[in-house]
Amino acid sequence: MFVLETNRLTRHFGGIKAIEDVSFKAKDRSIVSIIGPNGAGKTTLFNCFTGITKPTKGSIRFMNKEISGLQPHEIANLGISRTFQNIRLFSEMSVIENVMVGQHTKRKYNLFSAIFHNNNFLIQEQNILQNAFEYLEFIGLQNFADMRADNLPYGSQRRLEIARALATEPDIILLDEPTAGMNPAETEEVMSLIKNIQELGKTIILIEHDMHLVMGISDWIIVLDHGVKIAEGKPEQVRNDPLVIEAYLGKETIN
Amino acid sequence: MIKDIIEKIRALTKKSIIFRSSLIAAWAAILFLPFKDIKTAVMMFLSVLIGLSAIFFVRKSNFYQTFLEEFHPDFPHRFRKPALIALLIAFFVSPFILADYYLDVLIISGIYIILALGLNVIVGFAGLLNLGFAAFYAIGAYTYALLNTKLGLGFWACLPLSALSASFAGLLLAIPALRLRGDYLAIVTLGFGEIVRLTLNNWDSLTNGPNGITGIASPSLMNLSLGRLEYFYYIVFAFVLLTLAIIRRVESSRIGRAWIAIKENEIAASSIGINITKYKLYAFTFGTFWAGIAGTLFASKMQFVSPESFTFIESVFILSMVILGGLGNTYGTVLGAFILALLPEVLRGVQLYRMLILGLGLVLLMIFRPQGLLGGGKSVRIRN
Numbered sequence A: 001m002f003v004l005e006t007n008r009l010t011r012h013f014g015g016i017k018a019i020e021d022v023s024f025k026a027k028d029r030s031i032v033s034i035i036g037p038n039g040a041g042k043t044t045l046f047n048c049f050t051g052i053t054k055p056t057k058g059s060i061r062f063m064n065k066e067i068s069g070l071q072p073h074e075i076a077n078l079g080i081s082r083t084f085q086n087i088r089l090f091s092e093m094s095v096i097e098n099v100m101v102g103q104h105t106k107r108k109y110n111l112f113s114a115i116f117h118n119n120n121f122l123i124q125e126q127n128i129l130q131n132a133f134e135y136l137e138f139i140g141l142q143n144f145a146d147m148r149a150d151n152l153p154y155g156s157q158r159r160l161e162i163a164r165a166l167a168t169e170p171d172i173i174l175l176d177e178p179t180a181g182m183n184p185a186e187t188e189e190v191m192s193l194i195k196n197i198q199e200l201g202k203t204i205i206l207i208e209h210d211m212h213l214v215m216g217i218s219d220w221i222i223v224l225d226h227g228v229k230i231a232e233g234k235p236e237q238v239r240n241d242p243l244v245i246e247a248y249l250g251k252e253t254i255n
Numbered sequence B: 001m002i003k004d005i006i007e008k009i010r011a012l013t014k015k016s017i018i019f020r021s022s023l024i025a026a027w028a029a030i031l032f033l034p035f036k037d038i039k040t041a042v043m044m045f046l047s048v049l050i051g052l053s054a055i056f057f058v059r060k061s062n063f064y065q066t067f068l069e070e071f072h073p074d075f076p077h078r079f080r081k082p083a084l085i086a087l088l089i090a091f092f093v094s095p096f097i098l099a100d101y102y103l104d105v106l107i108i109s110g111i112y113i114i115l116a117l118g119l120n121v122i123v124g125f126a127g128l129l130n131l132g133f134a135a136f137y138a139i140g141a142y143t144y145a146l147l148n149t150k151l152g153l154g155f156w157a158c159l160p161l162s163a164l165s166a167s168f169a170g171l172l173l174a175i176p177a178l179r180l181r182g183d184y185l186a187i188v189t190l191g192f193g194e195i196v197r198l199t200l201n202n203w204d205s206l207t208n209g210p211n212g213i214t215g216i217a218s219p220s221l222m223n224l225s226l227g228r229l230e231y232f233y234y235i236v237f238a239f240v241l242l243t244l245a246i247i248r249r250v251e252s253s254r255i256g257r258a259w260i261a262i263k264e265n266e267i268a269a270s271s272i273g274i275n276i277t278k279y280k281l282y283a284f285t286f287g288t289f290w291a292g293i294a295g296t297l298f299a300s301k302m303q304f305v306s307p308e309s310f311t312f313i314e315s316v317f318i319l320s321m322v323i324l325g326g327l328g329n330t331y332g333t334v335l336g337a338f339i340l341a342l343l344p345e346v347l348r349g350v351q352l353y354r355m356l357i358l359g360l361g362l363v364l365l366m367i368f369r370p371q372g373l374l375g376g377g378k379s380v381r382i383r384n
């Protein structure tokens, strides 16, 4: 079964064809990696999935429902969540609050509950705090719960973004370069973290430059270049694809 | 040559607190010269000198840090509870001790605290600059004034109605205005403030124009008039506590967290499912609600309203309270409102120049503590 499908998805920025006629399908509970050189259109693809930019043409279907016209928060509520290439934490908030706010749409109560601290409020707020701690434990930041988010080291900030995304209880989680700026040990940790997320029953779509990580972890790889899908397949298929090698190494070196 | 002299002065300012203070004090005094006589300028010089030296010494001695840690929600606080209880008791017994004049000043500060707390929801939590907050204050005040004088409705019946009409006006303004960002939103709210004031000023048949509305009733409870200063003081005191309690609770709920998230990063907030537009509207309607409450209190205190009380300067004054206390910090806002509301009374002799002093104070604040008196820590939006 496929959870996410795009059909001839296109997004132009003026004259720039950021993505052009991209079609692909992501299988339920799989890890799909999107790779490609800088400016290939990977982040733009994520922005289309999450409603941050509207596609110029084409369709995006999530669990057989068309989502390409929806608002970002509507898409998040349906069950697609993401992290950002340039970290976007709520820096003034503490680490735990960043995760708590992630449960905004999952644990609800209204203004009057908040004012009167009624039962519903107490139960929900208790759950929010408890879940937030569990997510922090999951990514290994439980000892930093009280710290201001922007005081965390860079690598931890990236993991905190993952925890915040998980807190929305998504079916699909989109990770935009989750290991950017990390050392090999941290990268290794994130790799096993991604495996663990898959085991929770979630589908992961990953943008990643680290080929070692991509080849080791992905069930399916999609290669973009200049906005166009130039190859897709299992890691071993993609690895040996001449078009991919050309895109990555450039024409000169091939000849 | 000149460079050397400037360098020397620089070095001296760094080294000597007194020298640094006297430079600033001299500057402030010179500012005053065109407006007043030399005596005022000297007074100004001396008071600024003493004030600033005190501030600088306190900063150096870390007293301020200790004070901050005690009252800032981030830190474990040993003295906070006893201090707050002492404060509460002090405010509670004030009417028995203080002369009417001081009670009057405290009542006005209380009204400003409610206003500033409301504005802090919009500007400090949700990050939406509002330069026309006095308009909602005016709507609250006039709603009570009109309902009372034209229809004879009492204070308690009007209070929710005025609060809701201010709130509704907030919603009506926010629906179109929230399409705009930053500076544009500020300009639209400023424009709205002026429109409301000009309407009140010119709609003679309803509002009696610049002459205002007189004969507004004080609150009463079962035929007992609560217009006496001491009673009114307790009413305002109770409303300040109520406002503070409610806003603290909302702040540390999912609603408050959503506001902060929007202020910090709209894209990230929407990506976790927060409906940005809805929560901005929420902030506007919730914040302006308190302006309506404050307006009603103001009208029943003065028993008179006129457009003059709701100028652009008034909006700026309320915003200054929020900024002084620390944007987004509830206790800071209370402190900022209290200080700025007392300021004109403290500076009675130079009342005409309160805006000048306010400006000077804000400039100094921006230089030495841009995050406001109590701002700049991490937020605490967990129920505690």
Ligand SMILES: Nc1ncnc2c1ncn2[C@@H]1O[C@H](COP(=O)(O)OP(=O)(O)OP(=O)(O)O)[C@@H](O)[C@H]1O
Pocket (backbone or CB within 6 Å): A013, A016, A017, A018, A036, A037, A038, A039, A040, A041, A042, A043, A044, A045, A085
């Ligand atoms: N908002 C925008 N306005 C104009 N052009 C844009 C916008 N967003 C992306 N682009 C352009 O679209 C192209 C694809 O950008 P995108 O960020 O999707 O690439 P990417 O594959 O994520 O690259 P990187 O590996 O550097 O992150 C680039 O040429 C970029 O300049």
Ligand SMILES: [Mg+2]
Pocket (backbone or CB within 6 Å): A042, A043, A044, A085
């Ligand atoms: Mg990118």
